[in-house]
Amino acid sequence: MKTIAGKLTLVGGGRMGRALVEGMIRAGVIESTRVTVINRTAESCQVWTESKLGVCVEQADPATLKAAVESAETVIVAVKPGTFPSVAESAAGAWAGRLVIxxxxxxxxxxxxxxxxxxxxxxxxxxxxxxxxFGASAFSCGPKVSEAQAKTVEQILAAVGVVAQVEESALDAVTGLSGSGPAYIFMIIEALADGGVAAGLPRALAQQFAAQTVLGAAQMVTQTGDHPALLKDAVASPGGTTIAGLAALEQNGLRSAMIEAVRTAAARSREMGNS
Structure with missing residues (x-):
């Protein structure tokens, strides 16, 4: 994968920020020596230092933050929304001309x-x-983001999974589907494992098989490109066990519950954006 241009500063070295940086370095999108990570606490800095990724690690203060932003071509801001104003103010005047993600x-x-x-x-x-x-990420660009900058964002996100550029109006739906979706799948895995235990399997084996079943089914969808309904029908033989199980899922509203979960999460995302 082609490397991105210039230096990169990550403001907020939490789990998601670290996932992006580690993915970029692993995929060869950027050399570790061109990355600076700004953390709020000394403890967070220590975690990054002990990771031996080879990035520059700094504890946040206005002078350090502003210098790190000024030296970078790309800045990823991975802090809580309520912290954005203070982060922006600490490096006031340094953001213009840089790609801010x-x-x-x-x-x-x-x-x-x-x-x-x-x-x-x-x-x-x-x-x-x-x-x-194995991420699924979407992004939307401001009016002055160049084609080259959009390509940089795509490279960063592609280092940790699949990525698509969308209109901003679609991001709430993305949030409801792929942003919140892992939690829905975790619940499904848990429920499948519980079902296995109820049917007589040991807990550890039930959880292992539930997780592997979800993983395998997802791989079949992505690798074959077939519609999920076709793959489902291929498993469900007439009068067999699978069609009986599918009938139980329909009777208990799994399909409508999943649809409503995505719609509700998307609506909540819109509410948060308007507040």
Whole structure:
């Protein structure tokens, strides 16, 4: 994978920020020596130092933060939304001309432009499987983001999974589906394992088989490109065990519950963006 240009500064070295940086370094998107990580606490700095990734690690203060932003071509801001104004103020005047990438859910591009006093802002929605290299991320660009800058964002997110550029109006739906979706699947894995235990399997084996079943089914969808309904029908033979189980799922509303979960989470994302 081609490397991105210039230096990169990560503001907020939590789990998602670390997933992005580790993924980039692992995929060869950037050399570790061109990355600076700004952390709020000494403890967080210590965690990064002990990781031996080879990045520059600094504890946040206004002078250090501003210098790190000024030296970078790309800045990923991975802090809580309520912290954005103080982060922006600490490096006031340094944001213009840099690509500023926000990973905060619900914070709109117009708000980001105002907070950072920059038009080159990008809003991204990664998800937690990015931590293990199987993320599903979407991004939307501000009005002054160049084609080259958009390509940089795509390279960063592709290092931890699949990525798509979308209109900002679609990001709430992305949040409801892939952003919140891992939690839905964790619940399904837990329920499948509980079902296995109820049917007589040991807990550890039930959980292992439940997780592997979900993983295998997902791989079949992505690798074959077939519609999930076709793959489902191929498993369900007439009068067999699978069709009996599918009938039970329909009777108990699994399909409608999943649809409503995505719609409800997307609506909540819109509410957060409007507050």
């Amino acid at each position: 926000s990973v905060a859910a619900g914070v709109k591009l117009a708000t980001l432009q105002k907070i950072f006093d920059s038009k080159s802002v990008v809003r991204v929605m990664p998800n937690t499987p990015s931590l293990v290299g």
